[in-house]
Amino acid sequence: MAKIANKQVICDVLMREAEKDKDIVALCSDSRGSASFSKFAETYPEQFVETGIAEQNLVSISAGLAKCGKKPYAASPACFLSTRSYEQCKVDVAYSNTNVKLIGISGGVSYGALGMSHHSAQDIAAMSAIPNMRVYLPSDRFQTEKLTEALLKDEKPAYIRVGRNAVEDVYEEGKIPFEMDKATVVREGTDIAIIACGEMVKPALDAAELLDEKGVSASVIDMYCLKPLDKETIIRVSSNVKAVVTVEEHAPFGGLGSMVSQVTGEHCPVKVINLSLPDEPVISGTSKEVFDYYGLNAQGIVKKVMELI
Known part of the structure; x- marks a missing residue:
């Protein structure tokens, strides 16, 4: 049974689609390695933005790009994305209803040894409380692929939380009963x-x-x-x-x-x-x-x- 991190699947889908769609932009806050976006940055440097350790700027820049017709996918550790940039997620992305997909990487207790400062045990509650913000937690690589493909087809804000480590399969290849927004x-x-x-x-x-x-x-x-x-x-x-x-x-x-x-x-x-x-x-x-x-x-x-x- 293959074990692949869901964050890697997101990057794989974005790389595949970015070759055809030059409006797709990936953004990171000094987290391209953690987000598995290094290959994307190397392959499509003109479709990649590195903000450094500045989560608020990451979200605001993504919102600005969306208003210019781009399709930004902003990846940052979930513990910081859902707290340090909460106001920007609320105002710049959700209130403005911009086409920004926020990817909370290393969610939950993925950074287990680093303690509470790096855990994101509040992000479902926080993000769900924002009007216009959708919240998704895919379970395995197959569902993550289907979800990422579906999100590429709409223009609404979303927060996707994925873990740090490779996960076991829940579904079988070719047998993924996926329906958007349906459990x-x-x-x-x-x-x-x-x-x-x-x-x-x-x-x-x-x-x-x-x-x-x-x-x-x-x-x-x-x-x-x-x-x-x-x-x-x-x-x-x-x-x-x-x-x-x-x-x-x-x-x-x-x-x-x-x-x-x-x-x-x-x-x-x-x-x-x-x-x-x-x-x-x-x-x-x-x-x-x-x-x-x-x-x-x-x-x-x-x-x-x-x-x-």
Whole structure:
């Protein structure tokens, strides 16, 4: 099974399309290596902008380019893009409704060993709160490719969060059931619904397979589109199970768990348990070490489900 970082897939798609479309521009804030944009910069130097460590300028310049008819893709560490340049994301991009695609790289706890200053456990909540800003967390290389291709076809703002490391496949090549702004039901179940996003989808799928061995039937929903949120799918799957478990690499407030609870509370009351990072500075370590410590892995999900039923 191939393991490729989602950020690399974004660059690959942009490089392929930039050869045909000279309006595509990639921008970085001294992060071309981290963003996997080095090859893009070398191949298309006239379609690349390096702002240096200046995230606010990165976003404002992107907005200006969009107003001139360009198609900017601005990549910067999610921890800084969603905080230091928040006002520019809100005003220059979203309020002005410019065609800027913001790519939050090394999202969640990808920079695990560097601590809270480099973690982005608030970005789903922050970006989702901005009118006109869409928020996406693709789960694997195949979905990332489909999403990037779809975003190239529209002219609306968006924030895409991807991790730092290579991730395992969730889908099979040639069998990617992708629909823009529609959650993917990876598998159907009758007892429990596990709704996950980003890198948490693969552990959710692994957990569902382990639960099968225990006689528990679990649905797995890949909610890659946090905003707009696919309420219809949430209502459908939640109406037919005993409980819902949400799994996210995010703080417990304002993320996937909060969104799902809001929808189920209004339309189909059911018990919702949110597995997330804690409301505290998380431990230092690799992503896997952090996930294992807080139960954001297949075994942790199984344990929580078995406590529910």
